[in-house]
Amino acid sequence: MSIVRPFNVEQVRSDFPVLNREVHGKPLVYFDTAASAQRPVAVIEAIDDFYRRHNANVHRGVHSLSQEATDLYEGGRKKLADFINAASDREIVFTRGTTEAINLVAQSFLRPVLNPGDEILVSHMEHHANIVPWQMLCQQTGAVLKVIPINQRGELEIESLPDLLTERVKLVGLVHISNALGTVNPVAEVCRMAKKSGIPVLIDGAQAMPHTPVDVQALGCDFYCLSGHKMYGPTGIGALWAREATLEAMPPWQGGGEMIRRVTFEDTTWNDVPAKFEAGTPHIAGAIGLGAAVDYLSSFDPAEIAVHENTVLEYASQRLQEIEGLRIIGTAHHKAGVISFTLKDVHPHDLGTVIDHYGIALRTGHHCAMPVMQFFGVPATARVSFGLYNTVSEVDALIEALLSAREMFV
Ligand code: PMP
Secondary structure, eight states, X not given: OOOOOOOOHHHHHHTOGGGGOEETTEEOEEOXXXXXXXXXXHHHHHHHHIIIIIOOOSSSOOSHHHHHHHHXXXXXXXXXXXXXXXXXXXXEEEESSHHHHHHHIIIIIIGGGOOTTOEEEEETTOOGGGTHHHHHHHHHHOOEEEEEOBOTTSOBOGGGHHHHOOTTEEEEEEESBOTTTOBBOOHHHHHHHHHHTTOOEEEEOTTTTTXXXXXXXXXXXXXXXXXXXXXXXXXXXXXXXXXXXXXXHSOOSSOSTTSEEEEOSSOEEEOOTTGGGOOSSOOHHHHHHHHHHHHHHHTSOHHHHHHHHHHHHHHHHHHHTTSTTEEEEOOOSSBOSEEEEEETTBOXXXXXXXXXXXXXXXXXXXXXXXXXXXXXXXXXXXXXXXXXXXXXXXXXXXXXXXXXXXXXXX
16 A cells, blocks of 8 residues: 555545535534545546546446446456455455445355354444344344343443354354444454354444454454445445355355356356346446545555544543533443434434534434444434544534533523
C-alpha cells in the first residue's frame, strides 16, 4: 500500500462535497457515518466517469466499452482483495452488502450441512443482519440459535466461549465492531478459540472496514462480510470474503446468467468462483466506486486515521458525560467510532428532531440491534458515529445543541 498523503482533517473535509452544505441554516455536522458514510469526490467521480465514458455490461461483450467496463469492475475486486489481504481476488464475491453476504453464507455454506439440534452461535450485540438470517435457517432446518453473553459495558463475555463451543456448534457469527455500542470485539481471539474445535467463524465487518485495517488472513476467520457504503463507497455494493477452496465447495445460491458454464434444459454446470455467486448483471458502477473508496482509504496511513478518530471519540465521550442525566450505553474498554446514549427520559426521536435543527445529523432508534437494546433495558438510544472527516469542534456544537435540548425537555 503506498501512502501518499499525511492526514489533515481540513484537507480530508474538502474531499467530501456534502460537508460544505448547510442544514436549517447551520453548517452540516454529520454524525451518522455508522448508518452510511459520506462519499469523497474521488468516489463520485469514478462513478460519474464510468457512466459518462465506459458504460456497458461486463464479461459478455467483445466490444471495447464492455471490455473497459469489465476491467474497471474486476479492478474494483482486485483493489478490495488487496485491501483486506485476500490471497486472491477470486476470494471476493460482490454482494449488495453485508446483509446479502451473510444470507449467502447461511443458505449456501451452512444450510446443506445443518441438522436438527445443531447450533449457530452469535453474540448478544449483533445487528439484525447477523441474527435474522440464522434464525430463518434454524426454522428451515431445526437448528438452534445460541447467544454469547455480553457484560454491562457491552463487551463480549469471552470466558463463556469454551463452554459454548461444543461439537453441536456449526458456525460462530460475530460482529467486528458493534454499530449500536462501538465495541471492538477480539475477533482474532474468538477465531483462534473456534478453530481449536474446528468451528467456522463469520465476521460481520460492516463497521470495522472504515475504522481499522482488516487482514482476513491474520484474523483467521472463514468469512468476512462488508458493505461499500460504510467505507465511503457506494450503496448497493459489498462483499463476502472466503477462501477459494471454501467458495468452491459451496453450491451456488442464486441462479441466472453469468454464474453458469453451460446450460441445457436437462442440466447446468457452474462457472468458476466468484462468478458462481454473482448471478445476473452486477452493480458495475458500485464495484468501481468501491474500488475508488479503497484507493481513497489507502491513500492515508491507517494509524493516522485511527489516532484522529480516537481523539474525536475520546473527546466526545468525555464532553457528553458533562451533560447531567446523559447515560452512555456501551462503555467497552476498546471502542471505535460510535457513542450511543439516552438523556433522562427524553425520547431519542424527539432529541434527534431537535438536534437536526442545529444542523446535526445523528441517529435515533434501535439501530437494528433490538436484542442489545433489550439487554440495556432501553427501547432506543440516540447515537453519534464518527468518520475520518469529523472534528472536535463539531463535538462542541453537539454539546451546545444537547444542552439547549436538555433545557427544552428536562
Ligand atoms: N452489520 C452491522 C454491524 C451494521 O452496522 C450494518 C449496517 N447498519 C449491517 C450489518 C448491515 O449492512 P448493510 O445494510 O449494508 O447490508
